[in-house]
Amino acid sequence: MTIKSEMEAFFRSYIESFIGRDADAIAEHWDLVGLFPSPNGNFSMEREAFRKHCATLLDFYRQQGVVKPTGELLSADELFPNVVQARVAYRMLGENDAVIVQWEHVYILRKSDAWRISLTIVDDELAAWTALGAQL
Numbered sequence: 001m002t003i004k005s006e007m008e009a010f011f012r013s014y015i016e017s018f019i020g021r022d023a024d025a026i027a028e029h030w031d032l033v034g035l036f037p038s039p040n041g042n043f044s045m046e047r048e049a050f051r052k053h054c055a056t057l058l059d060f061y062r063q064q065g066v067v068k069p070t071g072e073l074l075s076a077d078e079l080f081p082n083v084v085q086a087r088v089a090y091r092m093l094g095e096n097d098a099v100i101v102q103w104e105h106v107y108i109l110r111k112s113d114a115w116r117i118s119l120t121i122v123d124d125e126l127a128a129w130t131a132l133g134a135q136l
Contacts, residue, residue, distance in 0.1 A: 007076035007086050010115045015071045021062075023054035031110065035119040038126060057136075064134055065100055066092040074104070082111040090125070103128040 010029070017025035027050050035044045045053060061069065074087040086109060091102040103124040110118050129136050 003078045003084055004073070004076045006115065007084060007109075008073050010109070011071055011073050011086070011088055014117075015069060018058070018061075018069045021058050023051050023058060026054040027051035029117055031116045031118045034117060036122055037119070038122050040126075060134075060136060061092060064092070064129075064132075065094040067095060068093045068097070079108075084109045084111075084115075101128045101132055 014026070014029045017029065027047050030047060030050055032047050033044050034047075034050055036042065070091045070093060072089045074089050076084055076086045078084050086107045087104055088107065089102065089104050092100045094100045105125065106121040107117050108119040109115050126136060
């Protein structure tokens with residue numbers, strides 16, 4: 001299996017967790033502590049806090065009219081053995097597959113027993129929702 005195919009499978013599972021509105025499954029795709037550099041400062045969350053954050057995020061998406069989130073792996077580059085940088089394009093779809101908002105995320109993943117996200121850059125998502133007048 002190539003890095004690209006592994007990342008495609010990983011992010012397919014990750015997106016399916018969002019489609020299923022399963023905060024526990026989303027959080028399981030992350031390391032025990034996830035890092036979130038953002039324009040407003042860097043922060044980290046342990047898995048249980050992140051699971052609660054995911055539940056809040058899923059509710060926020062629902063309130064914005066998101067019916068189906070989609071994601072497409074744009075690139076996957078192995079930086080070191082068992083460390084990958086991945087770029088994913090997201091589109092949040094509403095009724096009749098109308099695009100509500102779209103953005104890209106950059107992730108750093110590490111493989112131990114399984115691939116898990118260690119870090120993501122959320123700048124583009126924050127900017128996309130802010131442009132619509134919605135505050136995450």
